[in-house]
Amino acid sequence: MAQPAIVHKANIPKQEPKGGISEFSTQEIYAELLQRFDGDPTRDGLLKTPERVEKAMTFLTKGYQEDPTKILRGALFDVDYDEMVIVKDIEMFSLCEHHMLPFFGRVHVAYIPNAKVIGLSKIPRLIEVFARRLQVQERMTQQIADSIQEAIHPQGVGVVVEARHLCMMMRGVEKQNSSTVTSAMRGVFGKQSTRTEFLSLVRERGQGAF
Ligand SMILES: Nc1nc2c(ncn2[C@@H]2O[C@H](COP(=O)(O)OP(=O)(O)OP(=O)(O)O)[C@@H](O)[C@H]2O)c(=O)[nH]1
Numbered sequence: 001m002a003q004p005a006i007v008h009k010a011n012i013p014k015q016e017p018k019g020g021i022s023e024f025s026t027q028e029i030y031a032e033l034l035q036r037f038d039g040d041p042t043r044d045g046l047l048k049t050p051e052r053v054e055k056a057m058t059f060l061t062k063g064y065q066e067d068p069t070k071i072l073r074g075a076l077f078d079v080d081y082d083e084m085v086i087v088k089d090i091e092m093f094s095l096c097e098h099h100m101l102p103f104f105g106r107v108h109v110a111y112i113p114n115a116k117v118i119g120l121s122k123i124p125r126l127i128e129v130f131a132r133r134l135q136v137q138e139r140m141t142q143q144i145a146d147s148i149q150e151a152i153h154p155q156g157v158g159v160v161v162e163a164r165h166l167c168m169m170m171r172g173v174e175k176q177n178s179s180t181v182t183s184a185m186r187g188v189f190g191k192q193s194t195r196t197e198f199l200s201l202v203r204e205r206g207q208g209a210f
């Protein structure tokens with residue numbers, strides 16, 4: 001039986017990568033995958049799917065093109081404040097690098113300034129830079145903490161990520177209720193009292209002005 005043209009064209013495993021990039025377009029590769037997993041990439045619902053997936057994957061991995069230092073350096077302010085600043089419950093969506101399935105949850109970031117504060121919106125933007133890549137939760141947590149530490153040399157930084165991994169929910173071990181918590185503590189956040197203050201402020205819910 002004749003193979004669809006795309007299968008001949010995008011026989012991916014046999015291609016020698018040229019500078020790391022195969023000669024096939026991203027859409028050709030996705031069409032090949034649709035052929036393999038669905039069997040009929042020409043049916044109505046799948047016709048534009050390679051194009052849609054390319055757009056989606058370009059968005060979901062856009063963090064590789066972004067420079068965390070540039071984002072933070074753009075909004076640093078000299079402010080005489082040396083208490084803890086916490087931006088918490090920042091939603092995060094990423095892709096696990098093992099299965100390319102989403103993991104998602106919340107990030108809490110705290111730091112104690114050392115003459116400079118960061119524009120608040122830049123903290124969620126920084127998280128986007130590292131979340132929009134193929135990731136493991138532990139590395140992403142550390143990257144967020146380290147980039148703040150390097151950019152403003154605060155007295156310390158703490159980052160906690162709480163996430164659920166679809167690779168553990170919709171396949172594999174199929175556990176629906178577990179979540180993974182990771183943390184990175186730098187500078188004074190290594191001290192028990194600072195860490196405890198951060199974690200207890202993160203745990204406070206539904207209090208204060210809102
Ligand atoms: N530490 C860590 N592990 C992750 C993360 N995301 C996915 N994983 C794990 O990566 C591991 C990959 O294990 P493998 O045995 O190679 O893959 P697998 O056969 O698909 O494993 P199962 O998921 O157990 O079916 C799994 O245990 C996943 O749960 C993450 O962010 N951090």
Ligand SMILES: [Zn+2]
Pocket residue numbers: 096097098099100101165167168
């Ligand atoms: Zn996974």
